[in-house]
Amino acid sequence: MKREHKLRLVRPDERATFEDEPPPSPEELAEAEALRASLEKGEHPLAVVLRSASAPLSLDDALNDALIERALGKSEARAEGEDEPPTASERAGAARLRDALDAPRGEERKVPLVELAEALVAAHQPRSIEPLRNEALIARALGRTSAQPRKGRVLSVVTAAVVMATAAAAGFVLTLRPSAESTAFEAAELQRSRSAGELFDTPFPRVGGASARVDRIASARATELRQNRFALWGVR
Amino acid sequence: MTRRSVKMGIVAIALAVMGALGASCARSDRAATQPAANEPGAAPVVDSVLLAFLSKARAAHHKADLAEASGDVAGAIAALESLTNGARPGGATPLPEASEVLSDTYARLADLRSAKSEFDAALGDVDAGLLLAKETTYFRGHLFEVRGLVEERRAKSMPEGEGRERARKAAMDAFDEAVRIQDQVISSALGDAGPR
Numbered sequence: 001m002k003r004e005h006k007l008r009l010v011r012p013d014e015r016a017t018f019e020d021e022p023p024p025s026p027e028e029l030a031e032a033e034a035l036r037a038s039l040e041k042g043e044h045p046l047a048v049v050l051r052s053a054s055a056p057l058s059l060d061d062a063l064n065d066a067l068i069e070r071a072l073g074k075s076e077a078r079a080e081g082e083d084e085p086p087t088a089s090e091r092a093g094a095a096r097l098r099d100a101l102d103a104p105r106g107e108e109r110k111v112p113l114v115e116l117a118e119a120l121v122a123a124h125q126p127r128s129i130e131p132l133r134n135e136a137l138i139a140r141a142l143g144r145t146s147a148q149p150r151k152g153r154v155l156s157v158v159t160a161a162v163v164m165a166t167a168a169a170a171g172f173v174l175t176l177r178p179s180a181e182s183t184a185f186e187a188a189e190l191q192r193s194r195s196a197g198e199l200f201d202t203p204f205p206r207v208g209g210a211s212a213r214v215d216r217i218a219s220a221r222a223t224e225l226r227q228n229r230f231a232l233w234g235v236r
Numbered sequence: 237m238t239r240r241s242v243k244m245g246i247v248a249i250a251l252a253v254m255g256a257l258g259a260s261c262a263r264s265d266r267a268a269t270q271p272a273a274n275e276p277g278a279a280p281v282v283d284s285v286l287l288a289f290l291s292k293a294r295a296a297h298h299k300a301d302l303a304e305a306s307g308d309v310a311g312a313i314a315a316l317e318s319l320t321n322g323a324r325p326g327g328a329t330p331l332p333e334a335s336e337v338l339s340d341t342y343a344r345l346a347d348l349r350s351a352k353s354e355f356d357a358a359l360g361d362v363d364a365g366l367l368l369a370k371e372t373t374y375f376r377g378h379l380f381e382v383r384g385l386v387e388e389r390r391a392k393s394m395p396e397g398e399g400r401e402r403a404r405k406a407a408m409d410a411f412d413e414a415v416r417i418q419d420q421v422i423s424s425a426l427g428d429a430g431p432r
Contacts, residue, residue: 190281193331197373201425203418204378206385210344211297214337218290221333224282 060088190231191224279332285325286333293319293337300344309348316345320364330368339369343382350386353393358386372424377417384410 024032038044042051059067066087086094100114101121129137196217204213296319303311319341324330330338342365349358362383369376387407394400 192279192281193286193333194279195332195371195373196336197371197375197421200374203374203421204340204381206381207347210340211294211301213340214290214293214297217333217337218287218294221282221290222287225284225287228281228283 063088190228196220286331289323289325289334290337292322293341297341297344304348309352313345313348316341316348320345335368336373336375339365339375339379341365342368343379346382346386350389353389355386355390355393359383362386372417372420374418374421377414377421380410380414380417384408384414
């Protein structure tokens with residue numbers, strides 16, 4: 001059967017020992033000492049709860065009356081929307097919030113809801129901004145927006161210039177490089193300009209037929225132009 | 237790299253490629269229109285400029301056909317003059333085909349003008365055509381034939397007399413020259429094979 005620990009009462013003057021546990025480490029002892037000091041000073045939330053349980057303070061009269069009213073159900077007679085009377089803790093929290101809101105800007109805010117309250121106030125009734133601070137904010141915003149695109153534009157222009165120079169150099173190399181194709185161009189059998197007399201094997205009629213002759217010449221040379229292009233392209 | 241720079245880079249590459257292609261095409265055209273290096277003095281090859289001129293010539297002649305068919309001789313002459321007064325491939329020394337087409341166009345102009353009794357202008361067209369058709373070809377022979385036609389019409393338009401006789405003689409001489417040229421062309425075409 002598995003060995004288990006069992007709870008038992010320990011007298012204050014009795015020092016409990018557990019044989020099967022290792023002795024506490026220095027870190028554990030330091031942590032226990034810090035907890036003990038916090039409990040004695042009443043700073044630890046557990047200490048507050050334990051003190052309230054062992055030695056409760058007397059209730060505030062107003063809070064006592066409010067609690068009695070709530071317990072007796074008299075609060076139901078209030079008009080709808082009318083708040084319950086604040087408790088002492090609520091009044092204390094409100095006082096802390098009021099003091100925090102009245103404090104100058106820039107101080108550390110530890111009171112809850114201070115930032116939310118300031119945001120609500122700014123949205124509902126914003127305060128006028130100081131002219132110098134307004135100018136500084138505008139200058140900073142404009143400087144940020146104008147500086148960032150300029151940097152990107154410079155980068156893009158430089159990049160484009162480099163790419164353009166590289167592409168142009170490549171284009172010139174491709175254009176100026178002597179290739180086998182250029183030799184083929186020169187050696188190709190190209191149809192050359194010459195008399196169109198070979199297209200006509202009989203003398204022309206005395207009158208008329210000029211359009212038909214021009215048609216014939218143009219048609220023949222169009223065919224030869226296609227042949228020349230095919231030859232230049234290397235099509236056989 | 238920003239999207240803007242990527243776009244500019246793509247545009248730069250496209251421009252460079254287009255430039256290279258354009259240079260290559262220009263170089264190819266030069267190679268096509270100029271004699272080959274191993275053929276000094278060779279004639280230019282048939283290129284798109286020559287075809288453009290021939291296309292323009294076709295359009296001008298067919299436009300003149302339509303004008304003639306409707307009795308608009310002046311319109312026909314204007315259509316043909318747009319060709320003779322325009323640019324010519326080869327400039328001052330036109331390519332052979334361009335010269336022959338132009339000479340044939342001058343011959344047609346001479347025919348049209350002589351039909352309107354504009355005999356001197358018609359003979360001027362014949363002379364202009366002969367300056368272009370200097371070789372012994374059907375085109376040159378046709379111009380002499382048209383010169384004879386113009387002189388014949390002039391003679392018919394004149395009363396009996398010395399002038400009419402001079403025109404008739406000029407017509408006869410022109411027809412003789414036309415026959416002589418056409419005989420030479422035919423003989424040249426037949427070569428040594430003799431009459432067929």
